[in-house]
Every structure is written in structure tokens, then in C-alpha cells.
Amino acid sequence: MSSQPNTAAPKASPKKKPFFHYGRIEGLKDFSLALPAILFLLLFTYYPLVNSFYLSFTDWNLIKPIKKFVGFDNYTRILTDDRFYHVLKVTFLYTIIDVIVTLVLGLLLALLFNKQSKAYGVMRLFVFMPYYISMVIASIVFIWILNPKYGVLNSFLGTLGINPVQWLNDPKTALFSLIMVSVWKSVGFTMIIFIGGLRSIPLDYYEASSLDGANKFHQFWHITVPLLSPTTLFLVVTSFISSMQVFQSVDIMTGGGPLESTKVMVMWIYQMAFEEFRAGRSSALVVIFFLIIMAFTALQFAVSKKKVHYEG
């Protein structure tokens, strides 16, 4: 289409359309229907976004009436602070392990449970169930499950002859304990999405390839994985963003400790603003963090252009 040379210039319409012609009125009508949503977004998403950008250049403490302009001071203070790099490391460690484990486990469960029968339906339900338990409740329950002295998990491990693990109380295991809870909670959702993806792959491919002599592994590697890639991309992007922004479970289960070993970015932002009274500096951190997430999401999309196969 575009290769076709546009020889004849579009004829200028002899009569000018009236200002409120049909198309424009329709357009305005469409716009007016979208208006409430747009206003909502403007007020509750974009205004805070722009405002936190503004606050990041001030020394505001949330309660002082005066916001003193401090230029890039907040940014330089954060970028020269060792804690920033520590927190970044913790956040990425959490995110990478969480995303990989959830996706791999979710895919395996999806392959296992992708059968049409009542029994499998019930099993899927059990795997999915944690997803609709509130994170706050799950966290409170897990604090007790993981309690080193009185917890169910350690007493279970004890019967297997394994020494008590300190879980949330040890800087070495705290982050993994948090990841464990996160995986437990979200793997069911990943599984369901993967099952949806698996079912949208036409069976013809499998039939044709098995006629050509492909075994199960070949089929999985050359048909399932490539054709599942749009689903995988979706899950990688959404779980990457949500893992980067993990907060509730950290706040309730560890508060960022012990010894800062689970201090993720949002936790730090929150503590800085509401416990240390540094709203300005924490806004700067918000902006930096926003840019980091945006950059990584862009990177994921760029990579996906090469690797994701859309069918048809």
C-alpha cells in the first residue's frame, strides 16, 4: 500500500465542512465518554507523578509549610549513598529470583495441569487459591509459619532431622523466605495464564510434527516455547514490575531487616518519607526508581521484538 506512489493529490473539497460536522461531533462524543477516566488519571496518576518530580527538588518534610528549593541536592545525596546501591542490589536480587522461579514453576504446573477433567480443575483451584488471599493476611500467617522457635515449618523440618532455620530472622535467609511467600502466592496466577496460552496453540502443529517424527521434547522446545512467547512476555513484564515494587510483604514480615537484608526500594522510599520525615529526598528516589523501571521495561520490549513470535 505504502509503496504505491501517491500520484493524484487529494482533491481539495470545494465546500468547507461546517465546524460541527458529523465526524467531529462523533469524535467529541467519544471524547466526552473517555473524559471521566482521563480526569481520574490526570488527578490521581499524572498529578502526583508531576508533583513528586517537583518535590524531589525540595527539602520538604511533609508537614513544614515551606518547601525550600534545593536543586539536585537530593539526587546527589542518594546517588552517593552506599545504601542506594545496596537497596538496588536487594531489589534486583529479589525481582530476578522471584520472576524466574515463579515463571518456571508456573509453566511446569501449567504443563502438568493442562488437562480437561474435574480432578485437574480441583487441583488447579488449590494451586490458584493463594492468589486471592490478601498479601497482608498471608504475611501475618507466614510470620508464624516461619517462626524459628515456634513455627510449623521448622517443626516439620525437625521431624525430617533438619536443624531449625532462622528464616526471617537471619540476614542470609530472610530475602529467600520473602521470595518463597511471593512464589507461593503468585504461582497459581502464572499457571492459569500459561494454561490459557497453551490452549491457544493449535493442536495441528503437534499432530503435524509428530507425523514428521518429533518427540515430546522437540515439540515443547520448537512449538510450545516459541508460540507461548507472547504469554511469557506478558508475564515477564507484569511480574517484573510488580516484583520490583514489592512492599506489603516486606513491610509486614521483615520491615526491611534484619540488617537491611530485605530493604527493597519501595520500603526505603516509604521509610524515608514517613519515618525519617524526608519527603523531598524520597521523591527524588521515586523519580530515580521510576526511570530504572521504565528503562528495564523498554529493554524487555526491545529484546522481545526479536524473540517473541506472534502467531498469524
Added chain:
Amino acid sequence: MKKLWKPALAGALAVSVVSGCGGGSSDGEAAPPAPEDKTPVTIQYWHSHADAQLAGLDYMIKEFNKKYPWITVEPVFQGAYTDLQKKLLAAQAAKEVPAVANVEVSALPNFADSGVFMDLGPYIKRDKVDTNDFSKGMLKAYAYNDKQYGLPLIVSTSVFVYNKTMFDKEGVKPPQTWAEIDEFAKKLTQKNGNETTRYALSVPGWDTWYYDPWVVNGGGSILSADKKTATIDQPDSMKFMKKFKEWKDAGYMHIGYGKGASDVMRQMFYDGKIGMIQHTSALIKMYLENAKFEIGVSFLPGDKTRTSQIGGAGIAVMDLAPQNQKEAAWKFIEFMTSTEHNVKWAEYTGYLPTRKSAIDSEEGKTYFGKYPQYKAVFDNFDNVQPREQHPGYPEFSAFYKEALGKIVLENGEVEPLFKEAAKKMNDVLKDY
């Protein structure tokens, strides 16, 4: 929490609309004369009183209404102190504030510094409130830069709660000085090989409030007198930590650290696995009710000095509230902290009476007869000191808390860790 928050905000909004919406911020040199005005007014009280204290609060509000029938007090529970504090920040930023609120001691400097609370001085003077009747330390805890921003409402201090049954059986007495701890601990600790099965004592590591008095009692301090530099790395300030490490390494001492550590300590104490625990006096009542053994209470052992620090919360008036609400709010906090109901309030809440006149009254004597455990606290009434007052405290205290954590969890060395903490603290202090 969220559910409570919304109606609360709506309520605050409604109140301010009804009362004509206004900021009337007073410059506060002289209090307005006591108005004869008895037009009905509604004030909101944002508090952190846990379930166990609500009966007491109901009682107090009923009594208050008998005295001031035209003032309606709406109590709104806003969660723990830290939650309440965050909501107050938000309310202040939105300029929709309650009239009265609780304030936790360590948060006072920040709020006072930013003009969130009303200076009570002029009102105290106008109504001739005898502030000398409060313990000096308690009153000072709610003053900042020589202005009184709040009055002590629920006051606690950390004490050692001990298993008296166990102590009597083993023939030990709670140590009164640091020097006595070694012998005491040796007697009480039980070991199975290298593993301690019963600790002699436990000090909470999860909150600096518990070991700040140890710093002071060792002869040290957290900040220099001019509050410009950290002194936590001075020999006297680190003395307690070296002792803690000694006792911990010997298997005498248990130090809980991190979230959930409080529950563990409590449970170990109930199970007889710890002989004596440092905890807030506010929980003495809970221990009395739940332990299957006899409970004793002892004041913190001393070294160079023997003090403990004030905890709990005060009650303050929000400066942004409209004038008629402020007047009502002042009447409310004066009532809440008055001698008249002081002992009753203490009994209901499990916190300490704050008025000397109340303690000396007949009612006070009955109270001590009923709860002899509180005697240990009141014999040291004037040794209850305010906390380190600095707007940066929530931020910089995290550094020496972390140093203690590294010593407890990773067996770190005291001196290098405390030196590092002091360095980080100094970076923060530069901002003030």
C-alpha cells in the same frame, strides 16, 4: 486500617466544614481568654489506645461529658503510634486535622519543630495548671525548645519483669547494678553442653528505646551536649554493648532482634526459658494476667547512673484546628491528664499514674496495694528520663541499632561497628 481511615478523613472533613472551615493559626503568645461560650462543638481525638484501654477511654469521655456537656469527643483509633504518626502527617499535609491526637515521645521534636502542635504554655498559664505535679522527666519529654507541646497521657518506662517463682527457687534476687549481673546470670543460666536452655536475662534489640538507658547508665551518651556530633562510639557509650556481648557469648543473655522477636521473647519467658526480661511497664498487667508463675518487677540495674527512659504517648492539640475546637481540645487534654482521674486511668490502661498528688492520694495507696509490682517503678519516679530529643532521631538511631544487630546476629566486633555507626550518624546530623 484502611477502612477506619476513610470515614475518619470524611469525618475530619465534615467537622471542618461544619465549623466553618478554617486555619486560624494562633501565634500563641497569649491564650485567648476562657470563653463563656457553650455552643456545642465536636472534636476528634486520634488515638493509639489498644483494645485493652478502650474501656478506660470510654469511662474518661463519659466523665468529661458530665463536666463539659457541650463538647462532644469522637475517639478515632488510628493504629499503633507509627501508623497514627503517618496519618497525622497526611492530615497535616491535607490541612484537615483532628483537634487532639496522641504523640509518641520520639516523634515530638519533628512535629513540634514544624509547627504541627499548638504551644500549650499560654493555656497552662491561663488556667493555672500545676505542672510541677507531673514528674519532671515526663513533662520534659513533651516539651521541645522550652515550649510545652503536649502533656504526658500514657506513660511507661522499661523495667525488668522477672519470674519470681523461679528466682525464689534458685535463691537469686534481681541485680541492682551491672556488677551484680555476672554472678546473678551464672546462677540462673542453665546449659545443655554449649547450648543455653535457660537464659538469665533478655534485653530487646529491636528498639533503641530499650538500650538507650543502658548507654546513659554506663556514663555515655548518644549525642554530644550540643547535639551536633554522635558520641555513641565513645568508650563509656559502648561499655554496655561490650558487656552485652560478654554476657551473650557466655550464654547468659538473650537478645531478640528484628520483627517478631518480641513475641518470641514473651513466649520464652512464659515457658520459663528466660528468667528476666526487659520490657515496657505497660505490659506488666499482661504478664500478671497470663503468666503461670509469680511476677516480679525490678528497675533497670545501674552503673554510673541508674535511670530509665520514658515511653508511651502524650496528648497534644493540633495547631491547624479552628479556634473553638482548640479551646475544647485543651479542656479535653487538661481533663485527661488531671489528678482527679489519674489513678483510675492508670489502672484501666496499665500505664503509670503521672501526677504526684494522685500517687500520694488514698486511691493511689490502694492501687499500690493491689499492684505492688508498680512500686519498683515509683521508687525511681524521678529517674525516669526523657529520650534523646532530636528531629533526626528516627533516622540516625537506625545506625546504632544496626550495629547492635550485627553484633547479635553475626557476632561482629563492637568497636569498629560502633565507630562506623557514629560516622553515618554524623552525616545525618550535618543536615540539622
